[in-house]
Amino acid sequence: MTRPQHTPDHWLGIDLGTSSVRALVLGADGVARGVAGRSYPIDSPHPGWAEQDPDRWWDCAAACVREALEHSGIPSSAVAGVGVTGQMHGLICLDADDRPVRPAVIWPDLRCGAEIADLTAALGRDRIHAISGMSPATGQFGPTLAWVARHEPEQYARTVTAMLPKDYLRLRLTDGRHTDPSDACGTLLFDITTGAWSPEIVAALGLDAGKLVDVVPSDRVVGTITAAAAAATGLRAGTPVVAGGGDQATAAMALDLLAAGQTSVAVSSGGTVVQITDRPDHAPGAGLHTLCAADGRWMLMGACLTAGLALQWFAETVGLTTGSVTLDGLVAEAGAVPPGAEGLLFLPYLAGERTPHLDAGARGTFLGLQRTHTRAHLARAVLEGVAFAMRDCLETVAAAGSRPPVVVASGGGTRNPVWRQILADVLGVPMQASAHDEHSATGAALLAARGIGGITLPAPDPGPTVRPDPALGEVYDARYALFHRAYAANRDLMHELSGSGSGSGSGSG
Ligand SMILES: Nc1ncnc2c1ncn2[C@@H]1O[C@H](COP(=O)(O)OP(=O)(O)O)[C@@H](O)[C@H]1O
Numbered sequence: 041m042t043r044p045q046h047t048p049d050h051w052l053g054i055d056l057g058t059s060s061v062r063a064l065v066l067g068a069d070g071v072a073r074g075v076a077g078r079s080y081p082i083d084s085p086h087p088g089w090a091e092q093d094p095d096r097w098w099d100c101a102a103a104c105v106r107e108a109l110e111h112s113g114i115p116s117s118a119v120a121g122v123g124v125t126g127q128m129h130g131l132i133c134l135d136a137d138d139r140p141v142r143p144a145v146i147w148p149d150l151r152c153g154a155e156i157a158d159l160t161a162a163l164g165r166d167r168i169h170a171i172s173g174m175s176p177a178t179g180q181f182g183p184t185l186a187w188v189a190r191h192e193p194e195q196y197a198r199t200v201t202a203m204l205p206k207d208y209l210r211l212r213l214t215d216g217r218h219t220d221p222s223d224a225c226g227t228l229l230f231d232i233t234t235g236a237w238s239p240e241i242v243a244a245l246g247l248d249a250g251k252l253v254d255v256v257p258s259d260r261v262v263g264t265i266t267a268a269a270a271a272a273t274g275l276r277a278g279t280p281v282v283a284g285g286g287d288q289a290t291a292a293m294a295l296d297l298l299a300a301g302q303t304s305v306a307v308s309s310g311g312t313v314v315q316i317t318d319r320p321d322h323a324p325g326a327g328l329h330t331l332c333a334a335d336g337r338w339m340l341m342g343a344c345l346t347a348g349l350a351l352q353w354f355a356e357t358v359g360l361t362t363g364s365v366t367l368d369g370l371v372a373e374a375g376a377v378p379p380g381a382e383g384l385l386f387l388p389y390l391a392g393e394r395t396p397h398l399d400a401g402a403r404g405t406f407l408g409l410q411r412t413h414t415r416a417h418l419a420r421a422v423l424e425g426v427a428f429a430m431r432d433c434l435e436t437v438a439a440a441g442s443r444p445p446v447v448v449a450s451g452g453g454t455r456n457p458v459w460r461q462i463l464a465d466v467l468g469v470p471m472q473a474s475a476h477d478e479h480s481a482t483g484a485a486l487l488a489a490r491g492i493g494g495i496t497l498p499a500p501d502p503g504p505t506v507r508p509d510p511a512l513g514e515v516y517d518a519r520y521a522l523f524h525r526a527y528a529a530n531r532d533l534m535h536e537l538s539g540s541g542s543g544s545g546s547g548s549g
């Protein structure tokens with residue numbers, strides 16, 4: 041008896057996020073058929089460090105793919121191709137057998153302040169920005185690799201290949217070593233004009249360019265699923281895999297950001313504001329980045345280092361999600377507190393801040409605590425504090441690019457209706473929900489469809505739009521001004537407490 045044949049018309053996207061990995065099967069109609077996720081911790085063996093275990097990433101990803109396929113109800117023969125995406129900036133050092141020589145160092149990590157200071161002294165921030173489009177910041181691959189070279193020379197010497205997170209995932213799927221421009225640009229080592237590694241920045245950091253992998257277009261087919269990966273994931277051996285992209289670039293595809301000026305606001309573990317541009321901006325300043333998009337264009341990006349992570353930290357550290365209280369329950373409690381949290385202000389700089397301060401020595405603060413404040417007030421202040429930091433990103437992007445009349449919402453935090461409303465109120469701009477839930481993974485699947493199938497999948501209708509409450513504009517404008525004053529007034533204290541000294545830039549990324 042012959043087995044039934046299935047037309048391979050589904051596309052698999054895998055997003056190696058900061059808090060979890062998600063796998064998603066996308067149908068030919070552009071609708072998700074099966075989704076699965078697995079979470080993992082951020083390890084901090086020293087204050088300010090942020091590491092993850094690449095083997096754990098792979099185990100979780102393989103389990104997710106298997107589960108997403110099961111949920112979708114399609115056989116693996118119906119998967120026409122795979123795209124990968126993930127958290128940007130992180131570093132995985134691999135030996136000659138492709139084994140990690142140390143844990144992955146991921147983007148919230150603060151250890152490479154001295155390497156950034158040295159690089160900035162050597163080339164100047166303007167020159168670095170002109171080449172790479174990036175504001176140099178802690179957590180970025182290039183200066184982190186320089187930290188490994190300086191502090192762990194044995195591990196550096198054993199490192200044959202240095203890779204970004206999603207590229208490590210693809211290595212486990214295909215045995216191939218590549219990256220793409222949309223992720224390479226987040227390393228600080230990439231020249232966004234030539235589309236190649238920058239010899240000038242690589243040399244200034246004292247790095248060996250031989251450890252870097254080839255950069256190929258995001259939708260290029262770079263390999264196929266190996267027998268070992270097929271056994272682990274349930275995918276068919278031989279299924280083609282595209283290079284994929286950084287999570288911001290693939291999310292932009294799924295959010296249908298097509299025209300210059302279109303803008304997204306994402307509250308994931310980190311927070312980002314991304315605006316499509318037709319030309320690269322080599323000097324946007326104020327902690328902004330110019331990233332390569334997955335389609336050859338560019339994206340202006342403002343980044344808040346601790347967005348969803350701030351809520352997660354608050355919930356876990358204060359023990360509020362134990363027992364019957366869930367994250368949803370905590371946010372619902374916060375929703376019952378009046379805007380402004382009755383005089384309580386939170387600065388979410390738990391891992392320093394990128395946009396607009398570019399300050400690795402910034403630290404988190406609750407300001408204005410009173411005896412009458414409850415955990416609901418604290419939670420509300422956290423949600424609002426992140427929203428103020430997102431407004432900083434939006435204002436900075438709007439000043440360098442254009443002010444959007446509407447933004448598209450993305451990331452786990454914006455799926456919560458209370459937080460989404462607070463964000464719209466604080467940003468003062470309508471927020472449109474996108475049709476997709478898992479933007480980065482969906483974008484990775486779309487890249488696979490484009491690169492392997494040569495097709496553009498239809499974009500489903502967008503979700504509803506949340507509008508800012510005009511009655512709250514004044515309240516939040518006043519509180520936003522206080523938010524700025526609170527940072528300015530406490531900056532030196534924060535630096536002293538964080539051990540990065542007072543004065544501008546010391547230890548800052
Ligand atoms: N029920 C919820 N209410 C509010 N925020 C949530 C909820 N569930 C998750 N989040 C937020 O979403 C963040 C994770 O974002 P997500 O985009 O899913 O992941 P990643 O950063 O791994 O890409 C968490 O840090 C958390 O703050």
Ligand SMILES: O=C(CO)[C@@H](O)[C@H](O)COP(=O)(O)O
Nearest residue numbers: 057058127128147308309310
């Ligand atoms: O740092 C950035 C962008 O600069 C983040 O976009 C990371 O790529 C992590 O994203 P999430 O896991 O928070 O979605």
